[in-house]
Amino acid sequence: MILYSMPSSGNSYKVRLLLALLGRRDVSLINVEAQSxxxxxxxxxxxxxxxxxxxLMLEDGTLLPESNAILCYLGEGSQFVPADPVERAQMLGWMFWEQNQHEGVIAVRAALRTYPHRRAQATPxxxxxLLARGHDLLKVMETHLLQHDWLTGTGPTLADICLFAYTHSAGDRGGFDMTRFPGIRAWIDRIVRLDGFEGLEGSRGQS
Ligand SMILES: N[C@@H](CCC(=O)N[C@@H](CS)C(=O)NCC(=O)O)C(=O)O
Known part of the structure; x- marks a missing residue:
């Protein structure tokens, strides 16, 4: 299998993180950085x-787009997908929310601060x-994570891997005030301590 991956992007990182946590070294990476x-x-x-x-290109050439769909494919049958249908639906709920709410604010603000070709859109x-809306979205996660260790169930699922990607760098890259969110910071520490964890910068692959 081949993963077409953008080294600096959270959407690609969430797939690389799942591969690392699953201990899978059988997927080759081809790096496709922005504007390359x-x-x-x-x-x-x-x-x-x-x-x-x-x-993700499968062995037979089939191509799977969309980071969260790729997580579902690679995570199938693993400890990161709950067997219980309600917990699985809750996991998917967080993953849909990540794409239709969180990513469009948290990741976009980080991108506008990071990529020179997007700076023109970064008007005050x-x-x-984006800052105000991002803090409101992080508060949704915070409210849940003050009461629970994980986004659903009793262990990490694809939802945690998915939302970790842009949340862990929301302070440094997005400029969000993470001191307001002790529940999120404790959850980030729990994910970083998982066996096999690999950071955003730990990307391998060829261009
Ligand atoms: N919803 C998609 C978003 C994919 C996406 O926006 N990828 C960005 C990087 S985060 C990209 O390819 N940008 C390159 C470009 O638009 O030129 C997913 O989750 O995979």
Missing amino acids: DALTRARQDHRLPFGKAPA DHMAD
């Missing part, structure tokens, strides 16, 4: 079905709006 020739080539060759990274009003 490798990204352009992968798009031209239709190796990124939706034009975005990550995408837009950044202030």
